[in-house]
Amino acid sequence: MIVLLNFVMGFVFSFIGSIPPGTLNLLVLQLGMEKKINIAWRFILAVALIEYPYAWIAVVFEQLITSTPVIVENMQLITAIVMTVLGILNLWPTSNTPSTFSQKFNNSGFRRGIVLSILNPLAIPFWIGTTAYLNGQGWIELNTPLRLHSYIFGTSMGVLVILVLMAYLAQKVISEFQHSSWLKKIPGIALLILGLYAFVRYLM
Numbered sequence: 001m002i003v004l005l006n007f008v009m010g011f012v013f014s015f016i017g018s019i020p021p022g023t024l025n026l027l028v029l030q031l032g033m034e035k036k037i038n039i040a041w042r043f044i045l046a047v048a049l050i051e052y053p054y055a056w057i058a059v060v061f062e063q064l065i066t067s068t069p070v071i072v073e074n075m076q077l078i079t080a081i082v083m084t085v086l087g088i089l090n091l092w093p094t095s096n097t098p099s100t101f102s103q104k105f106n107n108s109g110f111r112r113g114i115v116l117s118i119l120n121p122l123a124i125p126f127w128i129g130t131t132a133y134l135n136g137q138g139w140i141e142l143n144t145p146l147r148l149h150s151y152i153f154g155t156s157m158g159v160l161v162i163l164v165l166m167a168y169l170a171q172k173v174i175s176e177f178q179h180s181s182w183l184k185k186i187p188g189i190a191l192l193i194l195g196l197y198a199f200v201r202y203l204m
Contacts, residue, residue, distance in 0.1 A: 003150040006140050010154025011161075013130050014051070018162045023120045024113075028163045031109075032170025039109035040167040046113025048160040051123055055155040058127035059142060084195030127155065 018025055024047050031040035131151075134140045142148045 002141050003147055006142070006147050006151035007154040007157075009134055009140050010055070010151040011158040012154075013134070014055075014155040014158025015162045017126055017130065018159045022122070023116060025163060025166055027116065028166050029170040032167035033174040035171055035174065036109075037167060037171060041164070042109030043113035044160055044163040044167065046110045047117050047163060048156045050114060050117035051159050052152055052156045054117075054123040055127045055152045056148075058124045059131050059148065059152065080195050080199040080201075084192060084199065088192060 028040055028044060028047075031037075031043060131140070131142075135142070140147075140151055142151060
């Protein structure tokens with residue numbers, strides 16, 4: 001029963017925590033708008049895989065990470081850089097003859113998801129705070145390997161499900177607005193705004 005509850009808590013909080021705009025879910029929306037569902041699936045699978053070790057690091061090394069503020073501060077800076085660069089790249093007019101490397105990277109989905117997930121480690125401070133809260137409320141117990149990994153597996157499944165829903169909803173929306181080219185620019189604009197906001201927060 002505790003194992004199931006741990007999984008449900010990990011799933012629910014991962015699902016909810018992935019809803020606010022961020023680097024990864026905005027890129028999933030973009031892939032959905034471009035009707036690249038197969039690429040989106042591979043991208044989402046990579047994101048879910050990286051979520052697992054990040055959540056595990058957050059839970060197991062909670063005391064070490066929280067006692068070293070510079071780690072969390074650098075995560076904020078990395079996220080600011082990644083969001084800003086991706087926002088600019090998404091809005092920058094693409095050349096008619098993109099490089100072979102660029103084509104392979106963008107069409108891979110899985111490789112792209114792995115790289116961008118690793119460069120977006122805000123999952124760690126999120127799961128530190130969430131796990132501390134759930135432990136404090138007595139809603140989870142992580143005192144055995146099975147209980148720990150059922151919780152972490154729930155976090156991966158939660159992000160996978162919400163991102164799949166986003167991709168298909170984005171595809172549905174773009175189908176209703178076939179001639180609205182500006183709609184595809186929304187993820188890039190949002191990434192750029194969030195990146196600049198993250199820089200401001202980091203510098204304040």
